[in-house]
Amino acid sequence: MINEHPDNNRSPQPYEGLLVVTIEQAVAAPLCSCHFAEGGARVIKIERSGGDFARKYDSVVKGESSYFVWANHGKESLQLDIKDPNDASLLHNILARADVFIQNLAPGAIGRAGFDTDELRARYPRLITCDISGYGESGDYRDMKAYDFLVQCESGLVAINGSPKGHGRIGVSICDIGAGMNAIIGIQRALFQRERSGLGSGVKVSLFDTAADWMTVPLMHTVYGGKAPQRVGLHHPSIAPYGGYETRDGEILAISIQNEREWLRFCSEVLQQPEVATDERFNQAEARVRNRAELDTYIEAVFSARTRQELEQTLKSADIAYGAVNSVETFAQHPQLRYRSVTLPDGAEAELVAPPIRTSDDAGTNSYRPVPAFGQHSHIIREEFAEQPSFRRATS
Template identity: 70%
Template sequence: MQTGFKPYEGLLVVSLEQAVAAPLASCHFAEGGARVIKIERDGVGDFARAYDSAVKGAASYFVWANHGKESLCLDIKAPEDAALLHRLLEKADIFIQNLAPGAVERAGFGSDVLRARHPRLITCDITGYGDSGDYRDMKAYDFLVQCESGLVAVNGAPGHPGRIGVSVCDIGASMNAIIGLQKALIARGITGKGSGVQVSLFDTAADWMTVPLMHSDYAGKAPQPVGLHHPSIAPYGGFATADGEMLAISIQNEREWANLCTQVFGRPELITDPLFCSAAARVRNRRDTDALVAAYFAAHSRAELEKRLRAAAIAYGAVNSVATFARHPQLRRVPVTLSDGQEAALVGRPTRHSFDADCPRFGRVPALGEHSAAIRAEFA
């Protein structure tokens, strides 16, 4: 297979989308070579366009999730625009939507109706809580789903539950939508028929909460917030160094504990000390365990500690700020052109294939309605 192969080339994706979950999913297909037409409201557009102005005047979320697409402004309640959308869907392979529950059905674009009319069409509905149940019509912003699913209850510091600092439910729902759509494309290749994909933010978060839920169901107690620590492993967490940095370590087994004691601390007697002689003992005596590590780290510089930890094969990592992360030697950047012609940089694709050429740049971020006239003429 030649390098630079685009596996989605030739696919047409139509996405009636806003915010993060659906735009991020359709952007995956744009990066893979599909033609993606983003449907927006005239004059308003995707409200993520106005989330912030951090990227040279453009919104960070919008730039991240919408490069490489075409923007078409439609009023799907207007007969002429509804007819145009149906003409688009006659040619489309995938239709994605994440409007408020019931909105597309009321406009005549419900997934079941569309697949009956266009049998090869694959539809994807991304919702907050699914299409049934008492919460079906609830507004479901990422933070609220984090709260409802218990994610915040197992994050943060002791006594202070915390929101995860990025929109993980939106992002996770998008990834699940991509997985579902890829499965549907394979199924269509076998059967010749489209199918429907349903994903919700709540189901996504609930899946991630399986282990805490099983602890609650079967052990009678769910894990509590422990900050940078771990509820059942010690030492595990971040410790300040002599030069004001912070390093995190994770000791997963007795061999690693022995290496830490002998090769880093220079205190082999700690291996058999009753306070620390087993994983259970170290967790039971976490305060003493952490104090021991903290005292040693506080007396040595980050550079010296990293040298010793690496030599001892101890898992460690720096507790970086975002500014420090921005200079990380492993961070890959890819340029993108903003809708006004300026250039910015995004993080490189997280998945790479052997048939991928090095991505020289992402597709351009569309201005609101930038392609409306051309698409209307094409599908007239």
Template identity: 70%
Template sequence: MTATPLQPYAGLLVVSLEQAVAAPLASCHFARGGARVIKIERETGDFARQYDSAVKGTASYFAWANHGKESLCLDIKDTRDAALLHDILDRADVFIQNLAPGAVARAGFGSEALRRRNPRLIICDISGYGEDGAYRDMKAYDFLVQCESGLVAVNGAPGHPGRIGVSVCDIGAGMNAVIGIQKALYARSITGEGSAVKLSLFDTAADWMTVPLMHAVYAGKAPQPAGLHHPSIAPYGGFRTADGEVLAISVQNEREWASLCEGVFGRPELARDPRFCDAARRVANRAALDAIVAGFFAARSRAELESLLREAAIAYGAVNSVERFAQHPQLRRAPVTLEDGAEAHLVAPPVRHSFEPETPHLGRVPGLGEHSAAIRAEFARIGETA
């Protein structure tokens, strides 16, 4: 007999007036933990539903960030729909929203007003650039925040800065929202009072840029795009093998450098070469060093190199395509049910708990407005008995 898994968020009601990626990812975390999550959508739906149709007709981001929720269509500018949302929020534990700055306040759902009605409510506002300042009203799509924050400037290849290939600012903001809400829930367990949680995509990206920023401000030189290389470590990067693969290596200290020279290259004298005898000299002479590494790799197969690198305890990894990543032996997947009843497999949640199944079912992706009638009827009955 299989024990019922513990659901630490069971009993919590999370309401999310959400669109795109950041807020949906945050609320999805609570759905995975057993909370009841009501997703508020316009009649036209969260536009992320239309991003693509890659997952058996369902948008990939939408399937990832919205399973396990109920979908309620509302027009918060409509008096009756606004009243319904107030009734729901009066009983909610958490309210998440990522509309444009000021939009929810103008509709009567600002943080202070809501907490006067429900002092235990935790309100999480996710914005692009924050709720004040010159950039307050700027459109803040993930790519643009990557550009504004300097993330693009430290990525890509030399002379060719590049966007990070997934929506990292949206994803990171969603993660920060979860951290902020969990902290607020813990504070409420002590004080009995809810609180406001505010974060932005820009602040999320800025936090990640702390080290490059410190280099620019205090050392006078920001890291430049280096492709697969590292600005201050060598040898570090991807090198093509005889059978056309690319293996990346990372040598981070003198012990590893000596081991690479002797155990892999069979040339222990390289470790004492004046051009390469310490980290700074290896970086200064990177071109000559990389030529040696590249020549050695080009004459051997991936399998032969992996055996040598493993035996010498040198850190390495394959530069995989997404197709090869999809077959990776360490990749864990978990099933999700799409709105039409079909099953797909997403990447399994990265955090595992001993009280959860090893491979949890992620729940079902809701159809647009699928739960509208039931939720309206439920809260109408609550209103009648209040």
């Protein structure tokens, strides 16, 4: 059974005709496969006894986990024990027809269970495999447990976040999310390559490699400049003024000055002190960073004397980039925030953030496909794939 899109008059979706099979848990791999489900692929999520543990992370979405609802809508759930010979045979039947196989078990676990991805591609030449791990499949850290926060720590991300008083964890599962996005890119590349060669290929992504890529600029400052960026809270470590300042009514507005033209306008129209622009402490970008503390006294004096609304009007008139430091409660009511509804396993409706990628084919689409209950599609999938296919179906 293929879950149908709620809009029966929709245009064909980009991944229609693709069968994606996943043995996944937590965030990175589920977020990756969810992207393909949103694009029209059929995604079969294989869950062992007890289900994906992300189902139990919390229960804030009308009894369901926020993480699971976010990263698993539009999929079919199949309860399977891949170490059981009969279930293993069923999985091979499914993979024989599949286009993509994604897994994020512990390094080596999928091979020990009899589903090494290199061997799978040899057996099913058009299959694309994607292995997502914490630190990769080789090296001293290969077997380290790699939850998002731990990778943030190991990669140095927390060392450049926070305030001078202490380190700061990024408040969302950024390494998981980034690894999932990189996996999507890798699979899309493999799909394009298969169109040319007719053969599948292997994609490997790790949370640590993802975080390391993001750390390139701080790393270059350290290796080539001799000094790592310092923790500066809401400020930018290498641009000034670029940070948050409190207003008279207790709000915080963030501003960003990117070039000298903006700097001159900021001093004359916002600070109303054009002489500050030519002060030798502030008349060059690097000088402003060196003398950030002195510069902030001028800005703080102006911001603390005016309300957020007054400053927003002035900043907008001066064409200075700014943004409010919103609470999550304020963000939930943001005029630019788009929602899309989803049906939960018990039939209740919830609202998720709408996809960040919009296409011309999205017109009229206002809901996601449902979130599956644990093992909801097991019976019908077992019936469908009970027999080994006698031919390898072509992909679109």
